Amino acid sequence: MTVLVYLIPVSLGLGALGLLAFFWALRSKQFEDPEGDSQRILTTDFDDRPKP
Amino acid sequence: MAEAPGAAACPGCLAAPAEAVRRPAATADQTLRLSLPTIHCAGCISSVEHALAAVPGVSGARVNLTLKRAQVEAGAGVTAEALIDTLKAAGFEAHELDAEALTASETDPQGRDLLMRLAVAFFANMNVMLLSVAIWSGAEDATRDLFHWISGAIAIPTVIFSGRPFYVSAWSALSARRLNMDVPISLAIILAVGLSLWETALSGHHAYFDAALSLVFFLLLGRYLDHRTRASARSAASELAALDVPTAIRLRNGAEETVRAAALAIGDTVRVRPGGRIPADGTLAKGETEIDRSVMTGETLPARAAPGDAVHAGEVNLTGPIELTVMAAGHDTALARIADLVAAAEAGRANYTGLADRAARAYAPVVHLMALGAFLVWMWISGGDTRLALNIAVATLIITCPCAMGLAVPAVTAVASGRLFKRGTLIKSGTALERLAEVDTVVFDKTGTLTLGTPAATGLDAHDGETLGLALALAAGSDHPLARALTAGIAAQGIRAARVTELREIPGQGIEGRIGDTPLRLGRAAWVGATPLAETGTYLKVGDGMPVAFAFRDAPRPGAVEAVEGLLSRGLRVILLSGDAETPVAGFAARLGLPEHHAGMSPEDKAAFLAGLAGEGRTVLMVGDGLNDTAALAAAHVSASPASALEAARAASDIVLTGESLADLPRILDVAISARRRIRENFAISTVYNVIAVPIALVGLATPLAAALAMSASSLSVSLNAMRVKR
Numbered sequence A: 001m002t003v004l005v006y007l008i009p010v011s012l013g014l015g016a017l018g019l020l021a022f023f024w025a026l027r028s029k030q031f032e033d034p035e036g037d038s039q040r041i042l043t044t045d046f047d048d049r050p051k052p
Numbered sequence B: 001m002a003e004a005p006g007a008a009a010c011p012g013c014l015a016a017p018a019e020a021v022r023r024p025a026a027t028a029d030q031t032l033r034l035s036l037p038t039i040h041c042a043g044c045i046s047s048v049e050h051a052l053a054a055v056p057g058v059s060g061a062r063v064n065l066t067l068k069r070a071q072v073e074a075g076a077g078v079t080a081e082a083l084i085d086t087l088k089a090a091g092f093e094a095h096e097l098d099a100e101a102l103t104a105s106e107t108d109p110q111g112r113d114l115l116m117r118l119a120v121a122f123f124a125n126m127n128v129m130l131l132s133v134a135i136w137s138g139a140e141d142a143t144r145d146l147f148h149w150i151s152g153a154i155a156i157p158t159v160i161f162s163g164r165p166f167y168v169s170a171w172s173a174l175s176a177r178r179l180n181m182d183v184p185i186s187l188a189i190i191l192a193v194g195l196s197l198w199e200t201a202l203s204g205h206h207a208y209f210d211a212a213l214s215l216v217f218f219l220l221l222g223r224y225l226d227h228r229t230r231a232s233a234r235s236a237a238s239e240l241a242a243l244d245v246p247t248a249i250r251l252r253n254g255a256e257e258t259v260r261a262a263a264l265a266i267g268d269t270v271r272v273r274p275g276g277r278i279p280a281d282g283t284l285a286k287g288e289t290e291i292d293r294s295v296m297t298g299e300t301l302p303a304r305a306a307p308g309d310a311v312h313a314g315e316v317n318l319t320g321p322i323e324l325t326v327m328a329a330g331h332d333t334a335l336a337r338i339a340d341l342v343a344a345a346e347a348g349r350a351n352y353t354g355l356a357d358r359a360a361r362a363y364a365p366v367v368h369l370m371a372l373g374a375f376l377v378w379m380w381i382s383g384g385d386t387r388l389a390l391n392i393a394v395a396t397l398i399i400t401c402p403c404a405m406g407l408a409v410p411a412v413t414a415v416a417s418g419r420l421f422k423r424g425t426l427i428k429s430g431t432a433l434e435r436l437a438e439v440d441t442v443v444f445d446k447t448g449t450l451t452l453g454t455p456a457a458t459g460l461d462a463h464d465g466e467t468l469g470l471a472l473a474l475a476a477g478s479d480h481p482l483a484r485a486l487t488a489g490i491a492a493q494g495i496r497a498a499r500v501t502e503l504r505e506i507p508g509q510g511i512e513g514r515i516g517d518t519p520l521r522l523g524r525a526a527w528v529g530a531t532p533l534a535e536t537g538t539y540l541k542v543g544d545g546m547p548v549a550f551a552f553r554d555a556p557r558p559g560a561v562e563a564v565e566g567l568l569s570r571g572l573r574v575i576l577l578s579g580d581a582e583t584p585v586a587g588f589a590a591r592l593g594l595p596e597h598h599a600g601m602s603p604e605d606k607a608a609f610l611a612g613l614a615g616e617g618r619t620v621l622m623v624g625d626g627l628n629d630t631a632a633l634a635a636a637h638v639s640a641s642p643a644s645a646l647e648a649a650r651a652a653s654d655i656v657l658t659g660e661s662l663a664d665l666p667r668i669l670d671v672a673i674s675a676r677r678r679i680r681e682n683f684a685i686s687t688v689y690n691v692i693a694v695p696i697a698l699v700g701l702a703t704p705l706a707a708a709l710a711m712s713a714s715s716l717s718v719s720l721n722a723m724r725v726k727r
Helices: A006-029 A034-041 B009-015 B040-051 B080-089 B099-108 B108-135 B141-162 B163-176 B182-201 B209-243 B334-349 B357-381 B386-399 B402-422 B433-439 B447-448 B465-475 B483-490 B559-569 B582-592 B602-617 B627-634 B647-652 B663-699 B704-722
Strands: B031-034 B058-063 B070-072 B095-096 B247-252 B256-261 B268-271 B283-285 B289-292 B304-305 B322-330 B425-427 B441-445 B451-459 B502-507 B510-515 B517-524 B537-542 B548-556 B575-578 B596-598 B620-623 B639-644 B656-657
Touching: A006 B108, A006 B141, A034 B040, B031 B080, B040 B058, B040 B070, B040 B080, B080 B095, B108 B141, B108 B209, B108 B704, B141 B182, B141 B209, B163 B182, B163 B209, B182 B209, B182 B357, B182 B386, B182 B602, B209 B386, B209 B402, B209 B425, B268 B425, B357 B386, B357 B663, B386 B663, B386 B704, B402 B425, B402 B433, B402 B663, B402 B704, B433 B510, B433 B639, B433 B663, B441 B447, B441 B602, B441 B627, B447 B451, B447 B548, B447 B575, B447 B582, B447 B639, B451 B483, B451 B510, B465 B483, B465 B510, B465 B517, B465 B537, B465 B548, B483 B537, B483 B548, B537 B602, B548 B582, B559 B575, B559 B582, B559 B663, B575 B582, B582 B596, B602 B620, B602 B627, B620 B627, B620 B704, B627 B639, B639 B647, B663 B704
Parallel strands: B441 B575, B441 B620, B575 B596, B620 B639, B639 B656
Antiparallel strands: B031 B070, B031 B095, B058 B070, B247 B256, B247 B268, B268 B322, B283 B322, B289 B304, B425 B656, B451 B548, B502 B510, B510 B517, B517 B537, B537 B548
């Protein structure tokens, strides 16, 4: 059962990583316009060149 | 979109950024906000952003589709009007939003705060659940203790951070000597974590860290959903407020300057053009005109005003340009006096206790006494084993599902207000739906609520074509609402205007002209020498002939008939209250099939009438739009106003109907009644769980696994039941 010494921190670390990713998304205003973001992916404006 | 590859032939060169879209970095001196009610797709976003970016001086434009708004960073020279015209040319409706009125709702810090706490609770709950699964499936001794310690290490900081909204609310209720649902919730969380910590330290079998965390997680989820629907309704309501920016034209040393109405001071001279709203209370200094007082009094007949007469903020100047001296501004206006009436009336409604609080009052003492009883009885049975007795008491507290009880109301209101929001009904207050479900009487205001507040000419068929042609020629030259209604009415019959010369508008009187040698006059009864009609009218005199009268009626709002019919068919008492004169009110009531009406009501009369109804034990829904209704709106059990209502009226009402039609009103009542039924069912479901689980906990057979199962199952069934609210 000594494998738990590695496994538990690993599982907690992965979970914490997800939590941090969520915080980052929240802080960088990715939840301000959920409807617009789902539509923006359909625009063809920057299909040929990347956005400046 | 296949664009021709420019001079660069290699595909790799296309990887250079799209320079055409980027503009030289102009300095952004101001941020303009526009409301774009018609955008709905990806194409709209990109056309709007391109159109805005192409305006000289604009350095950036970003559309928010969720809020249907655009935020534009622009240089000082750019005006909102220019942007609106640009968008109109591109095919989009746009309105300027007052940045000051919006800043409060622009970002939603409370929502983000809740979301953050929810995320932490979710993370902690999932991890502790995983550890608990190992314990439930038989981890023993050192492994179990280790898992308990890790669970505790995750749970304690989470419970402190994520549970804060519950502790704050429970504490504020307790310090006001009240009980709300957050009191048993907070107690259950704190006791469960405390006992689990103690058990872990004694290397016991049962720890309730997972139960405490799922309690926090589920309840935060319900609270967040509830907050989100309410916040979107509130932001839409504040957007309505931001749409009409009250401004005034102030005269200073003969020069005009446009200022905010709030910045006016006593003694200022203000110019109001025909068709403009009067920005402040004052006396007429120059010019003669007619004033539409319907917002203040509900009267549809325009009143004459001459120098020296008093005019009030909110009234509309109809015919001539006027100048007025401001006698009262800001908080001293008639508008502010009405606000005082509103505050007094609202104080009465604040005492309303929602279903959730009533349930908490019944539930909390029972549960706490039961847990205490379990503790005492087991102390006696086990001969003083505090640890065993405390374990059973806490298990009882957790298993009584404060979770399902706490979710019962917010889950339903979130679903119901979300559905109503999609159909254009904004529910601003948390208990509005519950109060709406109790309504047995509906009181309508007339002008502006059941009617559109714009007159329409009636009985035009009674006049011959020649008369109508003359009237059309005269009326077409004026912006007076009656003249415009007459123009529209006659033009719709396909009649051409006669050749009238020397057209001249006399402010406050009417229009005169000449056909051949015959003088013509169209206007007020006294001016043309006619006997006035009982209803709103305008009069035409040709030469020395008998004056001809044109009558007007206020056009009913679309859906008004259906709304009244629907409400009457649901067995509700429907009453029409109006500040207008008896004749038009009675005629209108008869047309809509309204059995009961009261005319000539002042704002105080209306509020008193509603207080009288409340005294009879009736629960009243008041629908109104004007300043004269605000006090009544606040005094009613629940109130609604159309989007066209004045800001003060919208602020005083619980519900704002954003569409032009009233036809949805009976259906909103149905949704409210359906929502109340679901809430009651939810309480019944939680009670059934308790009846099964509590005896198990009391005899000491509840394990953390049983608690987790009961909590999840009850929360799920309550949330699923909430989804059944009528569409």
